[in-house]
Amino acid sequence: MAKVLIVAEHMDGKLNGSTAKCVTAAQALSPETIDVVVLAGDPAAVAAEAAQIAGVSRVLTVANDANANPIAQVLAPQVAKLADGYSHVFGPSSTFGKDLMPCVAALLGVPQVSDLMSVEGEYTFKRPIYAGNAIVTVEAPTGQTVVATVRTASWKEAGKGGSATVEAASVDADLPGHTRYVGLAAGSSDRPDLQSAKRVVSGGRGVGSAENFDVIYKFADKLGAAVGASRAAVDAGYCPNEMQVGQTGKIIAPELYVAIGISGAIQHLTGIKDAGTIVAINKDPDAAIFEIADIGLVGDLFQVLPDLEAAL
Template identity: 85%
Template sequence: MSKVLIVAEHLNGKLNAATAKCVSAAQALSPEAIDILVLAADPASIAAEAAQIAGVAKVIAVANVANANAIAQVQAPQVAALAAGYSHVFGPSTTFGKDLMPCVAALLGVAQVSDLMAVEGSHTFKRPIYAGNAIVTVEAPASQTLVATVRAASWPEAGKGGNASVETASVDVALPSHTRYIGLAAGSSDRPDLQSAKRVVSGGRGVGSEENFRVIYALADKLGAAVGASRAAVDAGYVPNELQVGQTGKIISPELYVAVGISGAIQHLTGIKDAGTIVAINKDGDAPIFEIADIGLVGDLFTILPELEAALA
């Protein structure tokens, strides 16, 4: 029987929603048990939150000051040591997971499977390739531990209501000193996190300038939405790159995605293919974004957005 260990992603004492999505992926295996590993300086509150996820059997909490910040080279030896006895080790396919899980796989001497989007069997999965234009079925050797990242946009969050036990553990492994934490450079915002938001408003090159991007922020605030952007808008300097949505940015799956002044390059569409309702606003009626949009508005965004805001008010 399969036994799955999920490495929890968290920040500032809060569990990232991607962890619950990893639990959904693990449940598709019908495993004997699903455990969550929390690595932190003080993991108590995070472990308690993880224990409430339905389907989790046990939460393993490792307290170590070295885990105060998520450094892959420091956390990977601990994960690899605790992976003994597990058939699968999962992490989210986020910046955190993409950094950590390859290190874990290397320490275990196995190949990583990336971006799991569907489970076909205990060691057989589907994952996207070619910017999401094709889906490939991959099979990993059943004789070794399977290390994988889970494509969070393809899975729902596992529900609440769990009551898993929380166990503390210590890991006696040598931690490297060649990598150290310097600081975290991140934009501060009261808006929802882009990667986990239920509603997202994104702007593209058609917005025209950093100053004009205020109309995107205004609509997002009316909707209680996160703000995103196309790569063209990021490259033009309208917004910082942490807002980029697409193949080389964030892969998201909001319930509502509003694309404003975005033409719809395939690289951008890769990032929103799992979105619920897609609304496109563009003055070019032939823009590719309209081919995948559920609702399309052809017109000047600087006329349409104020009208939308007035209607929302």
């Protein structure tokens, strides 16, 4: 019977929705138990949130000042020690998980299953390859701990209503001294987080300039949406790298995705293929984005957006 340990992703004392998606993936194994571990300087608030996720058996807390910032080389030895007795260790396929989980797998001496999108058996999973153009079935070695990152775009968040017990865990792990937290450089925004937003508005090369990107921001604010961008827009300097959506950016699955001035390169489509409803606005009627869009509007974005804003 499977026993799953999930590493919680959190920031500023708040649990990220990716953790609840990992719980849903773990439930597909029909496991005996699903435990969540929260590593932080003060894990109490995050642990209380994690305990409310339906399906979680226990929440383990590891309070250590060294865990105040998510440094993979510091967290990984602790997770590897905690993994003893578990058949599976899951983390989200976010920047956090992609940084941490390979370190955990290396310390445990096992191969990692990346971007887990479907559970076929206790050791058998499906994951996308070739920019999502093909799905491969992979089989992890039996008798070894399965370390995996969960493709958050492929799973729904587990519901609330749980009442898991919260337990403090002590971990005897040697933490590295050569890796330390220096600082965090990140853009601040009042808009929803791009990775977890229910609505996303993205702009592409067709927006034309960084100044013109204001029309994207204004339209997103009308919808209460997060703002994304294509790689072409990022490379052109219209917006920062953290807004990039696609194979080499963020892979997202919002309920509504509005692509404005985006042609629809396969690398971009990889990042939005699991979105609920895709709306495309482009003046080129032959743009590839229209092939996958649920709703397509051919027109000049600088004429269309003001009309849509007025209607909203």
